Amino acid sequence: MQPSAGARADTDADPESTARSIVLRLLTGAPRSRHQLAEALTRRGIEEAVVERVLDRFTDVGLIDDAEYAQMLVRSQLESRGLARRALAVELQRKGVGADEAEAALSTVSAEDEEQRARDLLRKRWATGARLDPEVRARRAMGMLARKGYPMGLASRLVREMVDDGAQEPWEPTVDDLD
Known part of the structure; x- marks a missing residue:
């Protein structure tokens, strides 16, 4: 050949x-x-x-621009996968983006944006587990948020709010619940 x-x-x-x-x-x-x-x-x-x-x-000549690439990657991964800043930072590092470019791109994601995205993801996940035991449902939601890089404090607060809104017994997640 x-x-x-x-x-x-x-x-x-x-x-x-x-x-x-x-x-x-x-x-x-x-x-x-x-x-x-x-x-x-x-x-x-x-x-x-x-x-x-x-x-x-x-x-x-402007065909390679790591700063613009980092901005684009943060926007797309935030929208398509719902990743938190911590997970986005790992993704940028994995792609070889420098620390300065990564920091600039990550600074465009505010804490409020991150919390809102976590709420949106949690609502979708919560709706799919309606038939599950509330503790199982909450544990799975916590795991999903953790895998996407959301801080444990934020994730547990949002899950507690979802449990409370559902007129369920409040559930307090522990580290053992994430396993």
């Missing part, structure tokens, strides 16, 4: 052209951090000096 024309072009071209092609292809599919692009180029066997030159050039 012969290599495709695109693969032949990559192997015949100089390393910078190959690196530029890879970066353009990756950025066409989805936005990415500089770190993610550097890892992809390194996996393809591109030398570190070439990687730095190509990524510097893409940064200079």
Whole structure:
């Protein structure tokens, strides 16, 4: 089997052209951090000096912008997955976004926004467990909020409010309940 024309072009071209092609292809599919692009180029066997030159050039012309990428990632993960600031910070770190860019992006999420998002998630989860024992229902809701990175204090307060609103016996979560 012969290599495709695109693969032949990559192997015949100089390393910078190959690196530029890879970066353009990756950025066409989805936005990415500089770190993610550097890892992809390194996996393809591109030398570190070439990687730095190509990524510097893409940064200079504005095609790579970690600050904008961090803002976009925070907005999308907050809306689509309902992640709290703590989980968003982990996600940004996993994607290789620098501390300054991550902090700036996370500062756009206020404590009030975070609490409102937690309430919305909790209402949806609460509605799906109507037939469950109240303690089981509350424990599952606490677990869901914990997995999404919400602080235990906020999660337990919101769950207690849901239990109280349902005219149930108030439930006090403990650390053992999260297991």
